Amino acid sequence: MRITRLISIADIFTLVNALLGFTSIVLALEGETVLAIYAILVGILCDGLDGMVARRFSRKWYLGDYLDVMADTTSFCVAPSVVVFMLVRGWAQDAAGDPGVLLLYAACGSSVVCGLLRLARFCYLGGGHSASFIGLPSPASALVLALLALQPFTSATALPPWLMPAAAVVLAGLMVSSLRYPKVRGAYAYVSGIAIFLVMMAERLDATRVVAEFLLDMALLLAVAYVALGPLAPRLRTRGTGHGQG
Numbered sequence: 001m002r003i004t005r006l007i008s009i010a011d012i013f014t015l016v017n018a019l020l021g022f023t024s025i026v027l028a029l030e031g032e033t034v035l036a037i038y039a040i041l042v043g044i045l046c047d048g049l050d051g052m053v054a055r056r057f058s059r060k061w062y063l064g065d066y067l068d069v070m071a072d073t074t075s076f077c078v079a080p081s082v083v084v085f086m087l088v089r090g091w092a093q094d095a096a097g098d099p100g101v102l103l104l105y106a107a108c109g110s111s112v113v114c115g116l117l118r119l120a121r122f123c124y125l126g127g128g129h130s131a132s133f134i135g136l137p138s139p140a141s142a143l144v145l146a147l148l149a150l151q152p153f154t155s156a157t158a159l160p161p162w163l164m165p166a167a168a169v170v171l172a173g174l175m176v177s178s179l180r181y182p183k184v185r186g187a188y189a190y191v192s193g194i195a196i197f198l199v200m201m202a203e204r205l206d207a208t209r210v211v212a213e214f215l216l217d218m219a220l221l222l223a224v225a226y227v228a229l230g231p232l233a234p235r236l237r238t239r240g241t242g243h244g245q246g
Helices: 009-029 033-056 064-125 138-154 163-175 187-204 206-229 232-241
Strands: 132-134 180-182
Touching: 009 033, 009 064, 033 064, 033 138, 064 132, 064 138, 064 163, 138 163, 138 206
Parallel strands: none
Antiparallel strands: 132 180
């Protein structure tokens, strides 16, 4: 059977997502950090569109689930880790020399390893059919890291450089945790699309820069709120209905 017959319309968005992850890595290595972050955000947008198209046409076809995991590995595990490493490497070198760079490598590497484990567990448990995610979804982790990485370029308030690798470690731990996160269809894509629009608006129109920066901060707060408070949602729903597993 020809491989083209195994690919659905939704899979095209998944493949674009994978290409954007690769593009982000290349741009980060070339020092084009903002463009690399854009590529991650657009990848998150494609990931959301992938799901919407799949639901519109009832289901994905043969390769969809496998392609999703591979694309997410590139775009939401490896690419954000490379962006954070390249962005913070100079500070780590100046602050602690080679040991600082090794610690940064370990922090970013934890995001890659835990992201891979989280996606592998998702496949093993057939998580696509559940009402919630076990562990923080990789697009949510990527969204937080991307929005944090944007802060030095879009906000007048400077964040401490150590915050990004520290966030990468915390998000890595949450991805492999047993915490349950509610499925919010398309939410990451919406926040990502809004963030892309706001950054472009802030860069092109000085009059709207303050507003755009404020809204970007709000987008980051929303993403962090999901990370921090998301596990409470399934519990509250269970208490409200009076059902649950003992």
